[in-house]
Amino acid sequence: MILDASVIFKWYVKKDEADMVQADLILEKFVAGTENIKVPDLLIYEISNALFFCKQLSLQDKQLAIAKFFDLGIEIVPINKNNIIESITIAEKQNITIYDAIYLALAKNFNEPLITANPKHQKLSKNYKVIQLKDYS
Template identity: 40%
Template sequence: MDLTEFIIKEDIKRKFVLDASVVIKWYYFENELDLEIADYIHEKVMADEIIIASPDLMVYEVLNFFIFKLKIPYKKIADMLSELNDIIFIINTDISIQKKAFEISRKIKKPIYDSLYLALSQSLDCPLITADNKLKLEAGKENYPVFLLQEFKNLY
């Protein structure tokens, strides 16, 4: 396949930004809602049917969750990190996204962490998928393209 064909094929795939609240559900199943939908997204990513992007912050949020929630062996964490880096485009945010996140944070009165996902979503022109109801509510008031995990199948 030549480069042009590759770009065309990749361009027709649906693209989404995922926040840590969704990615955590790929690896942690206790008392979590919407696990079937999270697993469905994971399957679509693994089958190379959709493209997922997240800011590098997502990796740290996922790690932080597992450090404080569970005592997971190093090997399992290392495998999880390898998989995340293989299947998600992890974006190192630049100053333009950081400024956008700051503006969004002020507008919707949510932490900069949440706003960073929205800023990346806006920059990539694709929806953000989250399991955070409060983020969906506040971002939705300002018409940001954010959807709850349970709404994913309606988008895909």
């Protein structure tokens, strides 16, 4: 499966987040080895930025969250020519940003679903393999 930052952020900032049960279930399955997760390298910047602006976490908590993410060993997919070309195509067709399109491109290229809590991605579920986090089981 492909995860976006809207799901992974929930692993580290639990207060007032919707769909925590589903987000935690994904993490539990990954740690148990029953679920495979891929993310684009862009996600590192998105998660770091979201944590940076999270007022409820201390600097040390933010640093620890990023360290814990890397320690999980999730497959981080570097952007390559095929992925970015596909992203541009998707962005053009769907009128979304390249930042959003890269997740859909990875899902398409790996033939895996994108799990998301991002409303922009959820709207595209008719054309792509997109599963809303709330529907994950």
